Amino acid sequence: MSSIVAESGSFRDHRGRIYHVGDRVLRTVMPVAMEDFEFARSSGVVDDLIARGLLIGESEADKSLLGTAGAAATRVIEHPRLAFVSYPYEWSFAALKAAALLHLELHQEALRKDVTLTDATAYNIQFDGARPVFIDSLSLRRYRDGEFWDGHRQFCEQFINPLLLRAKLGIPHNAWFRGTLEGIPAEDLSKVLPWHSRFSWNVLTHVFMQARLQSSAGSSEKAAKRSKSGKLPRMGFEQILHGLQRWISKLEPRDDGATVWQDYARDNSYVDHEVAKKREFIADFARAVTPQLLFDIGCNTGDYSVLALESGAHYAVGFDFDHGALDHAFKRSAHRGLSFLPLHLDAANPSPSQGWMQSERHGLLQRASGDAVIALAVVHHLAIARNVPMEQVIDWIIGMAPQGVIEFVPKSDAMVQRLLSLREDVFTEYDEESFRAAITARARIVRSSVVSESGRTLFWYERP
Amino acid sequence: MAVTTPTKFIAVVLGIAFASPSYAYLDPGTGSIILQSVLAGIAVAMGLLRFYWHRFKAFLANLVGSSSVQQGETAGEEFEQDSDAKKEA
Numbered sequence: 001m002s003s004i005v006a007e008s009g010s011f012r013d014h015r016g017r018i019y020h021v022g023d024r025v026l027r028t029v030m031p032v033a034m035e036d037f038e039f040a041r042s043s044g045v046v047d048d049l050i051a052r053g054l055l056i057g058e059s060e061a062d063k064s065l066l067g068t069a070g071a072a073a074t075r076v077i078e079h080p081r082l083a084f085v086s087y088p089y090e091w092s093f094a095a096l097k098a099a100a101l102l103h104l105e106l107h108q109e110a111l112r113k114d115v116t117l118t119d120a121t122a123y124n125i126q127f128d129g130a131r132p133v134f135i136d137s138l139s140l141r142r143y144r145d146g147e148f149w150d151g152h153r154q155f156c157e158q159f160i161n162p163l164l165l166r167a168k169l170g171i172p173h174n175a176w177f178r179g180t181l182e183g184i185p186a187e188d189l190s191k192v193l194p195w196h197s198r199f200s201w202n203v204l205t206h207v208f209m210q211a212r213l214q215s216s217a218g219s220s221e222k223a224a225k226r227s228k229s230g231k232l233p234r235m236g237f238e239q240i241l242h243g244l245q246r247w248i249s250k251l252e253p254r255d256d257g258a259t260v261w262q263d264y265a266r267d268n269s270y271v272d273h274e275v276a277k278k279r280e281f282i283a284d285f286a287r288a289v290t291p292q293l294l295f296d297i298g299c300n301t302g303d304y305s306v307l308a309l310e311s312g313a314h315y316a317v318g319f320d321f322d323h324g325a326l327d328h329a330f331k332r333s334a335h336r337g338l339s340f341l342p343l344h345l346d347a348a349n350p351s352p353s354q355g356w357m358q359s360e361r362h363g364l365l366q367r368a369s370g371d372a373v374i375a376l377a378v379v380h381h382l383a384i385a386r387n388v389p390m391e392q393v394i395d396w397i398i399g400m401a402p403q404g405v406i407e408f409v410p411k412s413d414a415m416v417q418r419l420l421s422l423r424e425d426v427f428t429e430y431d432e433e434s435f436r437a438a439i440t441a442r443a444r445i446v447r448s449s450v451v452s453e454s455g456r457t458l459f460w461y462e463r464p
Numbered sequence: 465m466a467v468t469t470p471t472k473f474i475a476v477v478l479g480i481a482f483a484s485p486s487y488a489y490l491d492p493g494t495g496s497i498i499l500q501s502v503l504a505g506i507a508v509a510m511g512l513l514r515f516y517w518h519r520f521k522a523f524l525a526n527l528v529g530s531s532s533v534q535q536g537e538t539a540g541e542e543f544e545q546d547s548d549a550k551k552e553a
Binding site for chain 1: 490492493494495496497498499500501502503504505507508511
């Protein structure tokens with residue numbers, strides 16, 4: 001029998017918890033949650049949302065699967081396993097926006113059936129390719145006439161404010177969000193937004209007014225009491241959700257010009273027939289390996305992920321540090337309905353395990369191991385631009401998946417020359433021979449191929 | 465409808481004065497709650513404004529509409545008289 005592992009990030013809501021049993025994902029529904037659980041299901045909204053793909057599927061599971069944890073619960077339900085769990089601080093602007101719009105759509109849909117949501121955390125949304133899915137089915141509960149939107153502040157901190165940071169200031173939300181884990185408070189954002197952003201009614205109210213009201217009322221018990229004695233008419237609730245949906249759907253990054261790497265597809269040291277060679281190699285690899293989960297490190301706008309998917313890979317997670325390229329990749333995946341999820345990653349500083357007990361949010365490599373990895377035109381960015389010893393770079397990449405393709409870019413290549421143009425070349429060990437030796441120390445080279453005149457070489461490895 | 469809708473609006477405006485407990489496991493935040501009351505108040509006020517604006521427009525349309533009907537009737541009478549005159553001719 002597989003061991004029962006409680007999901008360490010699922011502890012806040014006492015009404016139920018997620019457990020892993022082998023590959024299965026199970027959720028307890030505690031007695032305290034039963035009334036809401038049954039109400040939401042009898043309203044028909046749960047089935048409806050699942051059928052429309054907005055909410056993750058669920059089925060009844062045997063309580064005994066969870067031992068004592070199952071015995072304490074009234075019901076146990078099972079969810080389909082996600083291909084890859086990602087966090088809002090790894091999402092592109094386009095992904096965070098899609099998640100925000102899903103939350104609002106789902107909430108409005110639920111309200112029509114007298115169902116509301118207990119919270120508005122962005123961690124309740126996951127992606128299937130570029131399609132957002134709401135995963136916390138216990139968040140749905142009965143709506144009581146006149147109640148406030150409890151998740152409003154959380155929605156602002158985890159969706160609106162991070163989006164505004166990029167839309168108004170051109171600053172990506174990822175580093176700030178990863179630092180706080182719970183998003184960006186209105187009190188902080190209001191200090192950095194330009195004065196004229198108050199001319200936007202939504203920014204004025206949801207950021208500036210909220211920050212002011214929070215800081216002025218927060219110190220006064222009287223004000224807190226008064227705030228608790230109010231009611232939010234249903235029409236007002238619906239208006240707020242609808243207004244936010246309309247507003248967010250129009251938000252775009254302020255720096256929406258082409259970024260450095262978005263142009264990479266056109267501006268690189270490859271010529272067309274060389275690109276064809278490289279594509280053929282990757283297609284062969286994907287056809288032979290047919291990975292369930294492929295990691296694409298330095299995915300850029302997703303050309304090679306898409307190629308791998310077309311050639312036999314089932315699901316691709318791409319990583320890149322360029323925000324423009326990621327937005328482009330996300331829109332491409334959404335537009336074509338691909339099983340491709342592009343995420344933000346600085347390979348020299350991957351997402352750590354953090355949060356409560358340093359295990360609430362899992363580090364990148366703790367979440368899933370890939371069946372295959374491709375790292376094209378990446379190694380020199382780590383080995384030269386970030387001074388990471390080349391052996392360690394190879395070690396890290398090969399550690400990600402049992403099979404993969406790694407590209408070596410020689411010093412003579414224009415792209416490496418560009419990295420070295422303003423600095424001393426201290427990288428005496430950066431050559432193809434050392435590169436090949438580093439791979440063979442850890443894996444078998446299945447095939448290698450020179451794909452450019454400058455001497456770029458692809459290595460297909462297989463771990464023993 | 466003309467009576468029930470504004471009554472409903474007024475009821476929800478007054479509803480702001482009555483207590484409603486919070487069912488959240490998370491702290492909704494005082495600032496957020498006051499803001500929501502304000503936004504809801506504005507939404508309701510806009511709703512009322514829209515309602516009376518529609519009534520006002522309907523009233524105007526009625527006024528203009530009934531006078532144009534009268535004109536039409538007059539025109540029709542003239543036409544009938546005219547055609548009668550033609551018949552006579």
